[in-house]
Amino acid sequence: MVGFQRRGLGTLRLLLSLLLLAYWETGSGQLHYSVPEEAKHGTFVGRIAQDLGLELTELVPRLFRVASKGRGDLLEVNLQNGILFVNGRIDREELCRRSAECSLHLEVIVDRPLQVFHVEVEVKDINDNPPVFSLKEQKLLIYESKQPESRFPLEGASDADIEENAVLAYRLSQNEYFSLESPTNSKQTKRLSLVLKKSLDREKIPEFNLLLTATDGGKPELTGTVQLFVQVLDVNDNDPEFDQLEYRVKLMENIPEETLVIKLNATDRDEGVNREVTYSLLSIKPNGRHLFTLDENNGEMRVNGSLDYEENKFYEIEVQATDKGTPPMAGHCTVWIEILDTNDNSPKIIVNSLSFSVPEDAQPSTVIALISVSDLDSGVNGQVTCSLTPATPFKLVSTFKNYYSLVLDSALDRETTSDYELVVTARDGGSPPLWATGACAPGKPVLVCSSAVGSLTYSQQRRQRVCSAVVPSNTDLMAFSPSLTPNLDREDERERQESGCNHLGQLKNSFNQAYFKD
Structure with missing residues (x-):
């Protein structure tokens, strides 16, 4: 009975094996498993012996073995329990790179009788790789x-x-x-x-x-x-900008050429050639185009001519800074230059009326001459005061600013004094001060008076007479004689009366020679 049962079980197993073999032959012929990549050693994959219909006791006698295409060492079968397990590190990316399908193909072989089974183990992807950029x-x-x-x-x-x-x-x-x-x-x-x-x-x-x-x-x-x-x-989208929109500079007149007026600086917030700046003069008002120069590279403005306060006191200069961008952009500023006065002009004396003869019975306060003084300088440099020397019966009376009258101050006595030599000195308030000066107003000089201090020229016209001196003391010398006829208008009468003026006749020829030589 027992033997019959054993024979029955053997027959049943044989029948099952034949059915399973028929299934493998008529079906896909493969057994499918899956395992995640990076699974640890010993991880269970599948009961391969059982799934193939093999008894555990048959595995060794029938020489059960597993062969794989390529990496056969990654999976192994435990012959004691017939389990397929992970035997080595499985890296899906190493095996299959970025292929959508990745499997390990195994061949399971048994002998007596010889049978071959195909097993496919799919390697499942896990998120074991971070995103990677090619550059840092x-x-x-x-x-x-x-x-x-x-x-x-x-x-x-x-x-x-x-x-x-x-x-x-x-x-x-x-x-x-x-x-x-x-x-x-x-x-x-x-x-x-x-x-x-x-x-x-x-x-x-x-x-x-x-x-x-x-x-x-x-x-x-x-x-x-x-x-x-x-x-x-960068693109050229910024104008050059000066430190200030307006600059104010004060310069003394007559300063030497090449004197630095101001160093201008314009900056540009762009870069490269877009920030490189050149400078140029747009205009100089009034009419001062050639009085100043501007270095186009460093922005230095310098004097280029003679600055004369009496000619012009202010200059308005428009300056442009242009960058080297494409297209170029420009910025602007104004330089205001104030010319300061120096005491470079001597006072001038104009005698508007002059009498070389005064009656000895003339009353005090009688006006002998009208004198006006002027100075082209300004401020204290142009403030002129007049003085009369030496002490005589005459005096200067200020009638208005820069206007004087030479008047009789006391009685005259011809028998005591027949003529007087008067020196009118015009002095400005500059430091150092200047006195009257080698320049006569238009008119023919006809009379020269002299003294120990130098020479004086005298010009008489019908309505204007001018006296000026070129002497060490910078004085104007006028001579008056109480015996002469007043208000001489004709040259011949004046020449006949020269005997009443000390030292006049003897200097006439020398003056004419000097005058016409000039």
């Missing part, structure tokens, strides 16, 4: 003239995993100038791009350091990052 830093050069909504392609990351583990999402560090446009099916965007949100200004922000992060779709998710360095390129 991506550099972008963007002109500041680029308009908002401009796009700049970026190099995205790659992920060695597949499917959801390799689906990447990007985000950009917070900033107000740039955003990201990621590839999506809805927008049909093919490339990852940086999008400009607002206008750039290199002079405000010349560069940006942004962080681009890529995140995969695995659980848990893995990330990779890259630095985005954006350099804003």
Whole structure:
């Protein structure tokens, strides 16, 4: 009975084996398992002996063995329990790279009778690879003239995993100038791009350091990052600017040529040739075009002529600074130059009426001559005072500013004194002061008076007489005689009366020679 049962069980096993063999032959002929990559050593894969219909006791006697195409050592069968387990590190990316399907193909062989079984073990992907950028830093050069909504392609990351583990999402560090446009099916965007949100200004922000992060779709998710360095390129969008819109300078008249007036400086916030500046004079008012020069490279303005306070007291100079950009841009400033007076003009004396003879019975306060003085300088340099020397019966009376009358101050006595030599000195208030000076008003000089201090010229016209002196003491000398007829109008009468003026006749020829020689 027992033997019959054993024979029955053997027959049943044989029948099952034949049925299973028939199944393998008529079906796919393969047994399928799956295992996650990076599974630890000893990880269970499948009950291969049982699934093949083999008794555990048959494995050794029938020489059960596993052969694989390639990496056979990654999987092994425990002959004691018939279990297929992980025997080595399985790296899906190493085995199959980015292929969507990745499997290990095994051949299971048994003898007595010889049978061959095909087993396929699918290696499942796990999220064991983070997104990777090819560069640690991506550099972008963007002109500041680029308009908002401009796009700049970026190099995205790659992920060695597949499917959801390799689906990447990007985000950009917070900033107000740039955003990201990621590839999506809805927008049909093919490339990852940086999008400009607002206008750039290199002079405000010349560069940006942004962080681009890529995140995969695995659980848990893995990330990779890259630095985005954006350099804003310059365009010529800034005018040169002077330190001030107006400069005010004071210069003394008669200063030497090449004297530095001012060093102008204009700066440009652009860079490169866009910030290189040259200087030029636009205008000099009034009529001072050649009185000043301006170095086009260093902005130094210098005197280029004779500055005369009496000719012009102020100059208005328009200066332009131009950069070398394309197209060039310019800035402007105004230089106001005030010319300061120096005491470079001597006083002048004009005798409007002159009597060479005064009756000895003339009353005090009788006006002998009307004298006016002038000085082209200003301020104290042009303030003129007159004095009369030596002490005589005459005096100077100020009638108005710079106007004097020579009047009789006391009685005359011809028998005591027949003539007087008077010296009128005009002195300005400069430091040092100047006295009257080798210049007569228009008219024919006809009379020369002299004294121990020098020579004097006298010019008489019907309505104006001018006296001036070139003497060491810078004085004007006038001679009066009480015996002469007043108000001489004719040259012949004046010459006949020369005997009443000390030293007059003897100097006439010498004066004429000197005058006409000039």
